[in-house]
Amino acid sequence: MSIVFLLMIGAAAGFIATRIMGVDTGLFTTIAIGVLGALLGGLVLRFLLMLTGLAAGLVGAVLGAIVLIGLWHLGTRR
Template identity: 45%
Template sequence: MNLLYLIVIGAVAGYLATRIMHIKADPLKTIAIGIAGALIGGFILQVVLTIAGVLGGIIGAVLGAILLIWIYQTVTAKKK
């Protein structure tokens, strides 16, 4: 099923890419372009999402630490 899915998505992606780039290619080349593009695009997207995930984790950790410091300062200020 995955192979069929990859071929169908590759064919559609290849067709759209060849039309956008104004390239004439036979159906086999169009499918090959689409499959290769899907693999390359998937890899690039995975790298970008990983980087975004790490940055999101850092931002979340900093915001959490800021909140914790604010709570600590608020609690200790009332005790003085």
């Protein structure tokens, strides 16, 4: 996966995940959440569900980003 493609999917996934979770973040944080979520979610979905393709990557990226936002909220509430 190229860096540009990863950033585009990450930006989209981060945007969708922050809107679903109701989090207000900056552009860099949104992209970072999306890219890390794409890596985490993509790996989990490929191993567990054996899905491939763009749709699986986007779904995995959004789910991974949602998990990261949840963990981020747990870490910052203290």
